[in-house]
Amino acid sequence: MANERAWLSTSRLEALTDGIFAFAMTLLVLSISLPDDPGGKGYMPNAELEDLILGESHRFLNYAIAFLLLAGFWMNHSREFHMIKATEHKHTWINILFLMFVALVPFTTALVGDYGQDWVAWLFFGANILILGIFLYMNWWYASRNRHLLHADVEEERIELGKRRGLVVPSAAVVSVAVSLAAPSLAGFVYMLIPIVLMLPWFHAGKKPEKKK
Numbered sequence: 001m002a003n004e005r006a007w008l009s010t011s012r013l014e015a016l017t018d019g020i021f022a023f024a025m026t027l028l029v030l031s032i033s034l035p036d037d038p039g040g041k042g043y044m045p046n047a048e049l050e051d052l053i054l055g056e057s058h059r060f061l062n063y064a065i066a067f068l069l070l071a072g073f074w075m076n077h078s079r080e081f082h083m084i085k086a087t088e089h090k091h092t093w094i095n096i097l098f099l100m101f102v103a104l105v106p107f108t109t110a111l112v113g114d115y116g117q118d119w120v121a122w123l124f125f126g127a128n129i130l131i132l133g134i135f136l137y138m139n140w141w142y143a144s145r146n147r148h149l150l151h152a153d154v155e156e157e158r159i160e161l162g163k164r165r166g167l168v169v170p171s172a173a174v175v176s177v178a179v180s181l182a183a184p185s186l187a188g189f190v191y192m193l194i195p196i197v198l199m200l201p202w203f204h205a206g207k208k209p210e211k212k213k
Contacts, residue, residue, distance in 0.1 A: 010087050013095055014078075020099045021074045027106035028066050031113045032059045058185075059113040065191050066109040070102065072169070072194070073132055077139070080162065083154045084143045091142050091149060098135035104128055112188070122180035122187040126173040129191075133170030140166055157205055165203050168194055 033056075077098075087095070108125040115121035143149040144159045172194050180187035197203070 008087050008092065010081055010084060013087055013092060014081055017074075017077060017095065017099060020102055021070060024102050024105055025067055025070050028063055028070075028109055031066070031106060031110040032056065032063055058116055062109055062113050062116070062188060065188050066105055069129060069169070069191060070105060073102065073136060076136060076165070080136075080140050080143070083151055083158065084149050085151045086149055087143075088149070091139070094135060094138050094142055098132065098139060101128055101131050101135065105132075116188075117184050119177075119180040119184050119187075122184055123177050126177035126180070126187075129176075130170050130173035133166065133173060137163070137166035137170070161203070161205055165198065168197055168203070172197075 105128060108128040112121045112125045140159075140162045144154075144162070147154070147159075150159075172190055176187045176190035179190055
């Protein structure tokens with residue numbers, strides 16, 4: 001039997017990741033819906049249509065938040081695999097479990113669209129994002145713990161930076177769930193703070209001094 005720790009190419013895992021992300025991000029649009037002919041008139045006056053669209057603005061917001069969160073996860077995953085030279089059995093399973101929860105995001109997004117005033121809906125959405133963040137963090141931690149899956153030229157500073165950045169989204173998910181207990185309508189806005197937090201110097205690599213000529 002082949003050694004389960006034998007190194008494997010990352011190409012097929014990356015291809016699977018791209019496909020599932022593309023599928024999940026496309027399905028997110030199904031979380032946006034309007035009632036069919038609410039007045040039973042067989043048609044919808046323009047004024048009613050405008051009111052219906054405005055009344056569903058929270059669904060558009062939830063769609064945008066979920067889409068951008070998935071985009072962020074995909075970008076971070078791609079960035080990590082740019083520095084990962086190979087994978088193996090356990091590392092592959094970390095990624096497969098990560099992708100399982102990527103595929104769940106359209107459902108939890110639709111849940112907060114339908115029950116956005118209920119903290120339980122935000123609990124499920126937040127748990128989904130939290131688990132995604134944990135698995136993405138584990139992906140980087142496992143690959144870099146002994147540098148056994150990394151390219152030789154990856155610097156230690158880059159490894160620690162990846163770990164720090166990997167904690168931001170899970171932390172935001174926990175805060176969002178906490179906010180939903182008091183004000184469910186504000187829970188989604190917590191995720192909008194992620195780009196602002198990531199702009200802080202602690203989440204960026206320091207500039208190296210220029211070499212003297």
